[in-house]
Amino acid sequence: MEPDVPLGGSVSVGAASTSISRRGVEQYEALAYDLAEQLLRTEARRARAVGCTPTGTADATCAETFLRATGRRLWRRPLTDAELNALVTLAGNAATTLNDFHRGLEYALAAMLQSPHFLFRAELAEPASGSGTARFSPYSLASRLAFFLWNSPPDDALLTAAAEGRLDSEEGLRAEVERMLASPKLNRGLRAFVTEWLGLQRLDAVSKDPMVFTSFSSDVPAAAREETLSLAEHLAITRDADFRDILTTRETFVNRRLASIYNVRAPSQTRADGFGLITLPADSPRRGLLGHVSVLALAAHPVSTSPTLRGKFIRESLLCNEVPMPPVNVNTALPEPSASLRTMRERLIQHQVDPTCRSCHLLLDPVGLALEHFNGIGAWRPDDRGARIDPSGNLDGASYRDALGLTQTIHDSPSFPRCVTTRLYRFAYGRHETDGEEAEVGRLTQDFAYGGYRLRRLMSSIATSAAFRRADGVAGRQP
Amino acid sequence: MKVLRMKTLRHGLLAALLAASSGCSDDSGVDPFAGPVPAQCSATSLEQSMILTRLVLLRQPMPGVSEGFNLDGRVSGADDNLSCRRRDLTSPEGTPGIDNQFSLLVPALDTATSGALDAAIQAAINNGQLMVAVSIEGLDDRLDDPCVSLVFRRVQGRPFVGSDSRIDPGQTFDTLRDEPVSRVTGRMRNGVIEAGPFPLGLPIAVLDARFVIQLQDARVRIRWRADGTFEGLIGGGIEAAQMIATTQTLTIGSDLMGLVRRLILSITDLDPDAEGNCRSFSAAVSFEGRSAFVNP
Numbered sequence: 003m004e005p006d007v008p009l010g011g012s013v014s015v016g017a018a019s020t021s022i023s024r025r026g027v028e029q030y031e032a033l034a035y036d037l038a039e040q041l042l043r044t045e046a047r048r049a050r051a052v053g054c055t056p057t058g059t060a061d062a063t064c065a066e067t068f069l070r071a072t073g074r075r076l077w078r079r080p081l082t083d084a085e086l087n088a089l090v091t092l093a094g095n096a097a098t099t100l101n102d103f104h105r106g107l108e109y110a111l112a113a114m115l116q117s118p119h120f121l122f123r124a125e126l127a128e129p130a131s132g133s134g135t136a137r138f139s140p141y142s143l144a145s146r147l148a149f150f151l152w153n154s155p156p157d158d159a160l161l162t163a164a165a166e167g168r169l170d171s172e173e174g175l176r177a178e179v180e181r182m183l184a185s186p187k188l189n190r191g192l193r194a195f196v197t198e199w200l201g202l203q204r205l206d207a208v209s210k211d212p213m214v215f216t217s218f219s220s221d222v223p224a225a226a227r228e229e230t231l232s233l234a235e236h237l238a239i240t241r242d243a244d245f246r247d248i249l250t251t252r253e254t255f256v257n258r259r260l261a262s263i264y265n266v267r268a269p270s271q272t273r274a275d276g277f278g279l280i281t282l283p284a285d286s287p288r289r290g291l292l293g294h295v296s297v298l299a300l301a302a303h304p305v306s307t308s309p310t311l312r313g314k315f316i317r318e319s320l321l322c323n324e325v326p327m328p329p330v331n332v333n334t335a336l337p338e339p340s341a342s343l344r345t346m347r348e349r350l351i352q353h354q355v356d357p358t359c360r361s362c363h364l365l366l367d368p369v370g371l372a373l374e375h376f377n378g379i380g381a382w383r384p385d386d387r388g389a390r391i392d393p394s395g396n397l398d399g400a401s402y403r404d405a406l407g408l409t410q411t412i413h414d415s416p417s418f419p420r421c422v423t424t425r426l427y428r429f430a431y432g433r434h435e436t437d438g439e440e441a442e443v444g445r446l447t448q449d450f451a452y453g454g455y456r457l458r459r460l461m462s463s464i465a466t467s468a469a470f471r472r473a474d475g476v477a478g479r480q481p
Numbered sequence: 482m483k484v485l486r487m488k489t490l491r492h493g494l495l496a497a498l499l500a501a502s503s504g505c506s507d508d509s510g511v512d513p514f515a516g517p518v519p520a521q522c523s524a525t526s527l528e529q530s531m532i533l534t535r536l537v538l539l540r541q542p543m544p545g546v547s548e549g550f551n552l553d554g555r556v557s558g559a560d561d562n563l564s565c566r567r568r569d570l571t572s573p574e575g576t577p578g579i580d581n582q583f584s585l586l587v588p589a590l591d592t593a594t595s596g597a598l599d600a601a602i603q604a605a606i607n608n609g610q611l612m613v614a615v616s617i618e619g620l621d622d623r624l625d626d627p628c629v630s631l632v633f634r635r636v637q638g639r640p641f642v643g644s645d646s647r648i649d650p651g652q653t654f655d656t657l658r659d660e661p662v663s664r665v666t667g668r669m670r671n672g673v674i675e676a677g678p679f680p681l682g683l684p685i686a687v688l689d690a691r692f693v694i695q696l697q698d699a700r701v702r703i704r705w706r707a708d709g710t711f712e713g714l715i716g717g718g719i720e721a722a723q724m725i726a727t728t729q730t731l732t733i734g735s736d737l738m739g740l741v742r743r744l745i746l747s748i749t750d751l752d753p754d755a756e757g758n759c760r761s762f763s764a765a766v767s768f769e770g771r772s773a774f775v776n777p
Binding site: 212213216217218219258259261262263264265266267268270 | 638641643644645647649650651652653772774776
């Protein structure tokens with residue numbers, strides 16, 4: 003199927019609308035049949051998946067048992083009688099034609115996998131009792147919770163809580179959210195959020211000129227992403243710490259490859275994937291997210307750094323500032339380095355002279371220049387081809403001397419926690435906040451601060467908020 | 482170490498005299514670079530290691546010219562019996578007295594490997610077969626330090642090799658247990674470390690060949706470049722009998738062994754015995770290195 007397209011930096015928002023090509027449908031159909039075959043073709047897998055022994059080629063009871071249980075998981079709600087009957091009939095017809103009960107189930111399973119009920123998350127609303135407003139149906143809310151906190155479908159316990167109406171009550175909802183926050187699956191949700199927040203999915207397409215960056219091999223992007231995700235997990239889940247520290251911490255996770263780029267000793271104690279927690283030296287110029295290869299390599303060109311892209315990343319992803327798109331047909335090429343334009347700072351002056359570029363680049367370039375000591379793949383460099391680098395600058399009135407100063411300035415800025423809250427809100431809701439929801443984002447930001455900027459608490463606050471359950475303007479009915 | 486001890490002593494005295502005559506001294510009036518290098522340097526927390534990323538057997542770009550060291554302190558001509566009448570070479574900069582008789586044999590090795598000698602060595606380095614780390618210990622200053630220790634050891638670990646076909650800098654390697662470790666103290670001036678003479682076991686592993694070359698009275702010169710990379714020279718004497726014994730362990734046909742033996746004996750220029758027969762030959766290699774971390 004066609005991949006979801008980010009909207010305003012959020013894949014979860016972009017996924018709200020999609021287009022499907024004929025070719026994509028054909029490929030997906032083939033995949034659905036292939037998956038069904040893999041699950042049901044061998045005796046061992048069949049025994050685990052089906053849960054009953056057919057009495058003959060066509061056994062409607064056994065087929066119904068399998069399809070009812072599997073359908074609940076795949077469609078994240080119980081199947082209606084009509085839906086179930088249709089699938090049982092399909093399985094029976096196919097089994098009779100092929101003279102094989104399990105081949106019949108394959109067809110029904112493939113049909114479920116191709117259904118919009120599986121492929122799309124339909125969020126259905128129902129009237130909220132006595133308030134005149136609408137709320138999400140229990141199963142829709144269960145899916146909302148599961149995809150937000152776990153980035154996966156609801157488990158049986160959550161579906162059961164929905165079926166029993168426990169998600170309707172404050173206490174019941176809170177209990178389920180607490181259970182979900184304590185689950186190891188929370189890592190998946192956090193990783194999905196951080197990937198989207200920082201645009202880490204784009205690392206798959208990052209390329210660097212091997213003549214310029216000789217150390218950037220094909221394994222670096224995946225390692226860089228893992229570093230950032232591991233650190234986020236460490237701060238938000240393992241330590242349940244102040245999440246703003248993701249900007250300033252000396253702790254990080256590296257494997258041998260990243261350790262060599264950072265010029266630090268590789269960790270002696272590592273996980274199975276070769277990553278280990280290290281503490282960067284106290285005098286290291288590298289700290290936190292803005293010292294990660296993931297961010298530094300993403301916000302750079304294939305042959306050089308890009309203070310503009312790095313400034314854009316900081317403005318949009320860390321401070322949630324609006325950065326307009328560049329005008330159409332504008333020449334973005336910088337002058338080549340020369341005797342009079344030795345450093346990137348000198349070459350970027352063109353941006354500030356040209357009135358077409360000036361307003362935006364004044365917002366972006368000075369901030370990005372603070373990171374000029376990190377080359378296009380994030381390795382530290384003492385100078386820019388022999389020219390001295392000046393990493394000092396000013397962020398909205400706050401002066402800093404270097405990248406560490408910039409990092410601390412962002413850490414201390416109220417815009418950063420507000421931005422994290424906004425981005426998590428969008429991730430949870432699958433859409434941008436509307437004008438009327440600014441107050442809710444503000445309330446969540448305050449609560450985030452009150453709780454010591456712990457991301458787990460912010461996730462809980464969003465998941466248990468009345469707004470998260472409210473479905474005003476969403477039409478539909480409970481299946 | 483049984484060979485050049487007297488010459489070593491002479492070198493030490495000469496170096497001390499040269500250092501004293503250069504007039505450099507610190508505030509105390511004592512030249513920290515004067516006199517012999519202490520056997521052990523003061524312990525500091527600073528340590529810098531490198532992994533050798535390139536190793537080249539030095540050839541003669543022009544007949545009679547080669548890089549290397551004056552290992553015996555003599556400028557020998559064809560009439561010098563103490564050098565078994567082997568004529569010394571001249572450095573590319575014009576310094577006479579360079580001892581690197583092995584450079585005469587390198588073209589033969591090139592021919593024997595169909596011109597792939599350097600490539601074979603580089604491949605051995607890049608695939609992790611031939612990994613030698615040098616640690617600079619007791620470092621107080623990045624440019625000038627009257628006493629630093631150099632530790633040579635073989636390390637292991639699959640290296641990452643960059644698109645420039647060299648081992649990437651900043652990697653961490655583990656010391657190979659039960660392999661010889663060579664240590665020497667030296668001094669650094671203006672980013673150039675000079676050390677020796679000392680016995681250096683240089684582990685070689687290229688293609689199927691694995692052995693340790695024992696360099697007698699080895700000298701080392703390492704330049705630490707501003708970009709953090711290293712380049713340098715290693716020179717020393719290799720006992721001919723040891724080299725012949727080593728080559729006998731390699732896959733060389735018996736018909737060729739006689740020739741190899743004659744070739745080795747034809748370049749001996751050091752360590753004359755009572756009858757005036759030299760027992761060792763001089764050799765020199767150049768190398769490049771990049772920063773690394775070495776786990777003990």
